[in-house]
Amino acid sequence: MSNAENLIHEIDTFLEKSMLKTSRITKEELTGFIEEKWREADDEKYNIYQAYIIISRMINEYIQVKDFDNMARWLTFSDRHTASQNTPSYILHYYAGECCLECGNEEKALEYFRLSYAENPDYIFSRAPFCYEFFNRHLESPRELPDRTEDSDEYPDLSIELDCWKTFFNTEDNEFRYELFDEEDDYLYEPTLEQQNGLDYLKENQEKILKNILNELLKQYPELQQTYGYQEGDKRDFMPDINDISGFSDLLSPTCFYVTSVVKDGYPYIGFGFTCSWDSEHGLGIMTCKDRIVETGGAEVAFNTWAAEEDL
Template identity: 70%
Template sequence: MSNAEKIIQEIDVFLEKSMLKTSKTTKEELIHFIEEKWSEADDEKYDHYTAYIIMNRMIQEYIWKKDFSNMMRWLGLSDLHKASQKNASYIRNYYAGQCCLECGHEEKALEYFNICYAENPDYIFSRAPFCYEFFNKHLENPRDLSHREINEYEYTDYPPLQLEYWKVFFNEDEDELSYEILDEDDDYAEEPSSEQQNGLDYLQENQKTILDTILNELLKKYPELQKIYEYSEEDKGEFMPDLKDIQGFAPLLSPNCFYITSVIKDHYPYIGISFSCSWDSEHGLGIMTHKNRVIEIGGADTAFATWAAEEDL
């Protein structure tokens, strides 16, 4: 009988625990645990999608260590997974080239990029700028990249959002918290409208009131969420412990991004906030607000779901 599913689940839980704010697990400990468990699992592990995610995590860990040989070993292992085989060969070769470049091995990266380019000349130029800019320098006839459009996922450089109370509460190391200004098509706007600027100013001037209101509303909903996620007694204390007050959220949440929407009421925009949370690393937590009111609590997508704001108008 296969042991793959059980072991992959053990690795997945270990990874989840290692990502908690309270975790003391080092990268070296994480790598050692996964290597050991992976070797114990039989070949049915190559049929489990979670295993494919784990394999890509190990590739990234070895890129971080600049350990080229082990990174290449895990790239080879990932090619054995059925999920990898669903991708066209030029996609797999591009990914291998990107990993090699990130790991500091330009010669091998160029080898993979050339294979990708031979199969699909346009694909690499639709991907990460640091890859196509590197590759373009080695082309006999380089492409003109001066008129390339900004990738829709690249952030606009806005003035910093200073929320000192938030940073202290969540023990965040970043000097600034990320935010995005959305236009009527939910694309990134280059600058805020006057109403959106009102919202940014209100957020900074009333940051304690807003955060306390958010967490108090979340505290009311928290028992319901605990029932939904149904953590075992063994794991509940780490992922979703019982809470008596809002201070208990400090080690469980981290703010990711503030979304300043284009939906306006009384000259102020609706603002969505996404959080990473200990109990759902995949979907996160999202909250839609208007000034100091909480409109909706849900998954991370709630933070930019303008329908939640429009229903409140």
């Protein structure tokens, strides 16, 4: 009987623990644990999709420390996985070349890029600029490349300063990203009058809004614990018992705020997205109107307007 599924699950759980705000797991401990469990797992691991994600993670870990030999070894694991079987070889060659270039091995990168280029001459030029610019310098007849000096983001980077939130979540700065949406759910460059009212209200009442969000979550937390059903050590790491809202500071991190076009009494509904320790895939979403909690749930609650529309 295969042991791969259980061992891949162990790796996955360890990875999730390493990403917790309270984690003290070092990079060396992370890669060491994964290497050990990977060796223990039989070849059925190459048929488990989560293992493919783990391979990509290990490739990136070794790229970060410029460890070419170990990175290249994990590239061979990637090639063996069934998820790679239906991927065109020019894409696989390009990916390998990009990894080699990031790891500092230009000679090997060029070798892979040439293999990709031979099969599909246009593909590399649709990918990362640092790759195609490097490769283009080695072509006998270089292509004319687009001028990137005037490149700019399509949408501005919008943020709001919330000192209270910074203190509670222990973030590096007090600026939190937000997005603006029109009635068609398209991005806006500038807030409407009502949306600006909402942003001003958030800044002026940031502590009250945060407390209301956390108090509502605290009410629901015991039921959420039962739903997720973490046991023993995993519960302590991912969803520990807490007695007051201060316990959420280590379990949550704000990701993005969503200022919708749905308006009530001159103020927009604003959704708040969070990562949460107990559900790394779905996260946490809260929809509000001023300082009132409208709906809680997965991350989609923060940016889908159905809860706001039903509340009107």
